Amino acid sequence: MSSSEQGFPFLLRPALHAARNRARQRERGDLARAAVFGSVGLGVAGALFGVFFWLTWQLLGYAELGDYLVRLGLSWLFLTFLSFLAFSGLVTSLSTFFLSEDLRLLVAAPVRADRLFYSRFSRTVVQASWMVVTFLLPVLLGVGLARCAGALYWAAAALTVAPFVIIPVALGCLMTLVLVNVFPARRARDVLMLMGVLFGVVLVLLLRFLQPERLLRVESLPDITAFFATLQSPVTPLLPSFWAGEVLFTALQGGVDWLHAGALWTTAVALTVLARAAFGRYYFTGWSKAQEARKARFTRLRALERLSALLPVSPAARHLLLKDLKVFLRDTTQWSQLLLLVALMMVYLYNFRVLDLDRIPYMSGVVKNAYAFVNLAMGAFVLSAVAVRFVFPAVSAEGAAFWIVRSSPVSMKAFLWSKFWTGLFPVLGLAEALTLLSNEFLGADPALKWLAGAAIFCMSFALVGLAAGLGAQYPRFQAENVTQVAGSYGGIAYMILAVLFILVETALLAWPASLYMWHRFQALPLSNARMVMMVLSLAAALALSVVTFWLPMRRGVQALEDLGGAPA
């Protein structure tokens, strides 16, 4: 049988074989990565299961009100996942239908349009929904076990999840088809990426500025009617999330909700057929547009050129900096993440602003000063998360174009230091702003404010040096995007070392500082021996920062110089 006569699963073979071969391939750090991600994943799944089991169990005691809340909860749960699935379907289908490298081979081959559609569609459904399904499983398991559900519930769960994920993904595919026929595919990806980040930013800000802590204050609770009205408002009977919730809730009671199950399945099938027809009609036009060369629109960034000309550095260093900034600012996938970072920073600072420690009258001074160190550690942790995302991949980001720098008369030392300085200034600014502002909002002691400001300065050097150095020691020039680089063996090693560094550094700073504060509050003089110990502790913190910054940078330069020893 020729390939053109094979069913559509035949077209999924390359992806399946590639996945199998990747699983067989062993790379350094695989075990560490699997252990870290596996434990985190299991922990999250366990927590989800525990929370939903406990909640459902608790609601059992509230009879009809409990049932009502379970029913509402299921609808809410599916509604949340529905929005994620729709967006995920949109982004994934852009890649699977229009941007995948293997499409040239498949479109050029005598493959029937419907087989190509069904193979890509099933791939899109799996890729777009696996994470949602992974989260959904422990939740449904928790609810079912808490209610001692019968076989009907488990069968309903299996039969509900499939059409529930197909519907938003099919809609996402249709939306992508429209987008690609309007914009070129690569431009559409930029638009989508930006939309996704803005979606995340708005979500984070909304959730935080709703001030959920107010719910803990009895005086701010609304009356019961308003409470239920608020809860019920987004649940509409026309959405698949409502249908899925109803089917599962009925199954939980031991019944079968044929109406909503039928609505789910018929909508899923109808949308798949519609998508198939639309792709048959408009796919090739869109795909063809995605292949066409275009004159891209971009910002010239002339102000950057003028500013960089003022820097008192060598031409090579200036041009390396300028190149890195331009490449970063012209890549939507890169700079758009800054929006999310700014939103998280605002939430972080806002938390300190609304933190009402004066409610603990006798302890507020002590708690505030203890919080200053928690804040220092947290600020450093944010700093390391930013560094692993933006500084660690800096060397790898050169990618296949690294030959340009390597064949030029620029030493690897100058190159890596350029990456270090490019990363340091924004990270240092961010870290100082976070630490100083949050300590200001917190009302920490002035001495601690100064100490924290100086400490985060040293820690920025250390964490950026560690990121740049390790990034050079474990580069991934073949990685398709920076997220892959940050999640590599080197990235995980960086995060582990960074957390260890932050803990030790904070302890070395907190001990002498708390001793000083204690003696000051008690109006007691410090003995010479204690003062020596305090100075030694602070000196050790400084030395640790210097070593954490210097050693990886030296090794990073060495690793880059040794790159030529590797097979071509």
Added chain:
Amino acid sequence: MIAIHDLVKKYGPFTAVDGVSLDVSAGEIHGFLGPNGAGKTTTIRIVAGLLKPTSGRVMIDGHDLAQAPEAAKASLGFIPDRPFLYEKLTAGEFLRFHGGLYGMDGNGIGRRVGEMLELFELTQWEGELVESFSHGMKQRLVMCAAFLHRPRAVVVDEPMVGLDPRGARLIKQVFRAMSAQGVGILMSTHTLEVAEEMCDRISIIQKGRIIARGTVEELRAMAGSSDEQLTPVFLKLTGGGALQEIDELL
């Protein structure tokens, strides 16, 4: 301009380059020929400073590449076989960046960039992002960069790959003009017609060793061939006679 002495490159037990020595004098275009996997690209990449040799020495314009890599690289231009570039820079920005790496800065760089773009017929693309360029345009942009800093020597890996006939003719003219100005060019290629047409001398490498060196006439004499074309000579020298017979049968 380029002098290679007893160059060896080993990958574990496999020897990719086995005692290669050659020199390219000022103004010479030296062809570097060999079958696939013979060690051409490895040698070229060592000369460009991208690979560290297991042993041996590379001198560029009198500078030892191992002892004074920056000085040696400053005298060299490199044109790789695949033009990977920074996709988010414009052609003009890329050339200014490249010039910056070679210490070129200030007002002079703008004029030089303009000259190079004009020479390689890319002037109208100066303000466009590299990501919108075709393979041939990227290859020409790489060549602009290689000649931008007025190198004394140039190493080229497969210069004609992806170029249309007009582009190929342009490159030949530029190489000849540069060689007339005293630039030494070491050029690896599979296109025997190009080697025959352009090279003053040719070295043939096989299994990591140089097996023949000389002008086209000298190589013909070595192979004992009276063929006018270089292809049969190359096949005889590299043991590909059987292949040629198959080719003739087909």
